[in-house]
Amino acid sequence: MKIKMNLELKDEPGTLARAIAPISACGINIVYIVHDREKKQANGNITVQITVEAEEEQIKKMRHSLEENKIRILSIGEERLIEELTFIMIGHIVDTDIKDTIGRIDETGYAEIVDLELKMPQKKKESSARVTIKAVGKEEMKRCMKIIGRMAFKKGITIVYPVEL
């Protein structure tokens, strides 16, 4: 399961590494880290958002280990893919390796392609695909769309997004 947590860290060199070490020591896979030094708390400390992939037992161990290392967990909970976006791709989708496109989204850790339907006309003509992506938040969805946009440009694929109303 995917777990998102917010940790409180002192704004000093090396604190992030000291927070990551006990997590990794529990054999937990860190999916991504959002580290924004500009957003400080009233006490001058900073909040770091870390998303991990782990089993329940590993989570217990990690919490204990973080507490031992005097790292405060501000919040922790299962991460849900709450943002959803469906769009249409037009081009030589299969020839340009659709697996690569799916892979790049899935490997972000914060978004997944949850549905894909491909329609192919006669040979040589361009095919069309409807793709649904889910992401953990609006910002992550935007990042995802940038990745898709860059790939579409590189592979000569047109993307039809929903109109924003």
Next chain:
Amino acid sequence: MKTAKISIVGFGSIGAGLATEIAKKKDFLKIKGYDLKVVTIVDADGAEIDEDGLNIKSIIEKRERGEDFSYAKGALDLIGEIDQDILVECTPSNIRNGNPGLNHILTSLKNGINVVTSNKGPLVVAHKRIMETAKKNNASIGYEATVGGAIPLINLVKSNLRADDIVAIKGILNGTSNYILTKMHAEKRDYEEILLEAKELGIAETDASYDVEGIDTASKLVILANSLMGMDVKYEDVEVEGITRITPESLDLADELGCTIKLIGEVEREGKRLKVSPKLVPYDRPLSVGGTLNIVLIKTDVAGEVTISGKGAGPKETSSALLSDILNIVDERC
């Protein structure tokens, strides 16, 4: 009775359509207190002139017989020569340098002659220059017919919504591309087939690239951004993608979602974002209008969203917008 002498420059479908409507509505306009006299009609190959008012029907019949105009004069020759209140500029649009329309418009304004136009090119290329020239020479310029045909968009914003700040405009601004997408969707046929059919029906021009590649929509966005949103943008500021790659399969996939695909033009002041691209539009939203219809959604700070729809092209529909501008000027100036 308010009287105005009118010159029509460019006697293609729009110019001839306007002349026809003026002749047809003569009595109706008189009841409303207007006497519009078309005193010159100018095209690339000559002019017809009568300071007491031309007989439109006989001129159209003459053109249909393939006969030349009576005088070998151009629009610029007549600007200083003929007494006229309003010059209606209907020559073909050129978004590279705006000419010949831009030259006609600027010369008229410099001579204190009011201008009404359906020609997008001059407004896309030199909006600021045209407005400054009009102001400096105490002349009016009406360009309602450049965007959305019969839809009273520019005048609506400039009059009824004048206290509102327009933050965004989006919509379908090209009837030809909307017709093609609607037909492709309904009949599950290829883009190329429908385009050919649209050309045969006269809905698309022989060279339909302006329409289907989004150039026409982008030009209209530039006019709307500069004239209604206080922006200072050029055609090059618009990100443009047309409908040429839309497939029947993509429309099927959209249909399964409860959507269709439309060519949408969007301008947002925040971030100076101007974009033309095919978009998924849910069936239950106003922007899903079909056929050759145009639709515009105006987002303002006070009124919220205002949506207006109508026929976006065609000589008769465009005449409605041209006549509205003409009568506004007559009210103000004649």
